[in-house]
Amino acid sequence: MEFREATASDTEVLRSMARESVKASYASFLDEETIDDALAQWYGGDATRDLVESEDSVVLLAVDDGRPVGFSQSEIVGDRETAGHIHWLHVRPDERGAGLGSRLLTRTREALLDEGAEGVRGFVLAGNEDGNRFYDEHGFERAGTRSIRIGDETHTENVYVESDVADAEWRAIEARELADGTTAYVSYGEAARGSQAPFYAAYESTDEDERYGWFCGNCDTLDNAMDSMGRIACNVCGNKRKATRWDASYL
Template sequence: MNGRIDIVTIFPGYLAPLDLSLVGKARSEGVLDVGVHDLRDWTADRHRTVDDTPFGGGAGMVMRPDVWGTALDDVLLTEADSRTLVLPTPAGERFTQAMAEELALLVCAGGQIAFACGRYEGIDARVAEHYANRDDVTVREVSIGDYVLNGGEVAALVITEAVARLLPGVIGNPQSLVEESHGSAGLLEYPVYTKPPTWRDLDVPEVLRSGDHGRIGTWRRARAVERTARRRPDLLARHAPPRVREAKAIDAEAIADVAARTFPLACPPHLNDADAGAFVAEQLDAAAFRRYLRSRDRDVLVAEVAGAVVGYAMLVRARPTAPDVLSAVSAETTAELSKCYVLPEHHRTQVAAELMAGTLEQARQRGVRAVWLGVNQSNERAQRFYRKHGFTRVGTRQFTVGNSVESDYVMERTLEP
């Protein structure tokens, strides 16, 4: 037999939304079999009583186990390949997309999900205990969030829709399930846009109107990672550890996007936006990074999270020539850590540390004995980061950004062979 979903409640009308939208269409076309049952049909008195006062005293009423037991014995199908009894409760395990996928597979395999929608102070605890002790029923107490509702019907609707839309034939375009929030990649979905291209002085991003599907895919992945890092960093920590690798020519535009966002953050407060912007346009655009990637004396590494570039570092393998730097560093210094930037939403994660570790390892493999860098004297956060990774201050230098001459500290680290 095909799998099915059954919902037992004292308010069958509450489940009317199951006749609407894609779930309703799936039911009418026989793709999804859902039964809604009135618990009061299994009562034995003329008042159709489903509850009574709690043992031990206390406010509210508790739903009776004898009524629930009679109902569930009838609703749980002996011919189903498997039976899962779901009890919605704020005390249950957290409902997730992974659980929705698990329950959908159960239904696809001919199993049954039965919801027992409690009300008042809940269902007598012996109901869950009894069915959990049966070998032919799996009991799951499930919460849809850290809050309390008047009953389990809303949770049953939520879980049913989340499960139903994963069943074959319910969603018209299966690709929609791949790219949405909380999918297999563990990311929140990227922002979406439609016509008109300009609305209330807000434009659709140019890349989405370019027709370049490669750029569009890269942009969407980057925005999904950015949104997840800002709103749900726990998802990235759980599903997407950072990865450091050598950059490729195809990464030039993504690196330039990171550079455009990060370079101004490292500049001193007094530096005007025009000078910072001019420096980015001249030294850190996609064309510049393509040149850097072709250079034999430069190594560019990127930090990726879930396939999106979120940081980069550049190692220039050459003895410094500027007199103020040359006089400060040791004779062994043969490379400059020219760039090391990570997007701000990934600060306070392992991304920057992994990027630094990967860059220093690259330097070792290239035979570099010592590395120097320049960091603006007002950027205390960056200085702390570099000290943490073994760099010490050895001098100062002048660095020009646009029309502004800035003072940097020169820091150096010797590498173990």
């Protein structure tokens, strides 16, 4: 089994495997139209090529006897705390059950640490029983949850960290006073990759019950706009976040 970094020449292979993997794992609780729309959003057009060529992304391809059999999609985020976020572990349906997912997770973790990550997190929909069990069986513990949009619905996504740090405060909240005198609480552990610097989730209180908006890590402002597809654009410095993935999980 060979594990290597994916390149632009692997774009079609990655897109094909993602489609097989997602359809096999989510057809039981997501309708076909939602899955097709999400795949088109995250892997359609130039999205896959951009992902492979991004400096912050780590895309690891597994090849067995010349045949691609799976890949992982991760990213390095944060500036105060550098973390490796594992968004997807895709395994071809006919290759599951033989330990490939475990090997892919292990090699992905090593790659993220080599890239400077201080810790590794995995994300999985609460409804994905296999994905949650996978992280639990591989030394991860659920550290929290967050809400994500899939189509017109809101779903809960579980956040997993390795068990030796699972009891630590993974969000690292900091109070930031705004120009109008109000205070927002920025969660530096809840980051989203931007074109110039990460965006961080900001809340109205330390309870993190009410989202205030997104804090731009490039110019330290909350003056930005977010559309229904998860795209964020900072109105001050132009920092941008592309349309967000709709799920991140072991598949």
